[in-house]
Amino acid sequence: MALVKQNRRRRIHYRIRKTVNGSTERPRLSVFRSNNEIYAQIIDDVAKVTLVAASSRDKEITAAKGNKTEKANLVGKLIAERAQQKGIETISFDRGGYLYHGRVKSLAEGAREGGLKF
Numbered sequence: 001m002a003l004v005k006q007n008r009r010r011r012i013h014y015r016i017r018k019t020v021n022g023s024t025e026r027p028r029l030s031v032f033r034s035n036n037e038i039y040a041q042i043i044d045d046v047a048k049v050t051l052v053a054a055s056s057r058d059k060e061i062t063a064a065k066g067n068k069t070e071k072a073n074l075v076g077k078l079i080a081e082r083a084q085q086k087g088i089e090t091i092s093f094d095r096g097g098y099l100y101h102g103r104v105k106s107l108a109e110g111a112r113e114g115g116l117k118f
Contacts, residue, residue, distance in 0.1 A: 080114020
């Protein structure tokens with residue numbers, strides 16, 4: 001059962017990645033969601049380098065109280081803050097094959113609140 005879900009998500013992710021690309025002017029915000037944690041990276045696909053990363057395992061987020069959705073929102077705000085420090089304002093959002101719902105949506109809203117445009 002789990003393998004079927006993984007393959008389905010991987011197929012959806014490949015379909016998304018056909019259209020969502022990260023460039024130097026507009027890097028890609030990639031999201032990975034595990035059962036307990038959520039990870040976000042801002043990636044320049046042309047140079048093939050990760051510019052900024054944040055996760056729910058960072059010290060600032062681990063110390064915060066709340067459920068997984070609230071922590072995902074904090075991760076979004078944290079990655080937006082780190083991106084602003086690097087001079088990144090506009091991004092393209094890569095939901096990673098997950099539905100735009102729950103923790104993924106919360107992370108995106110947190111990034112928007114933090115000042116990122118997508």
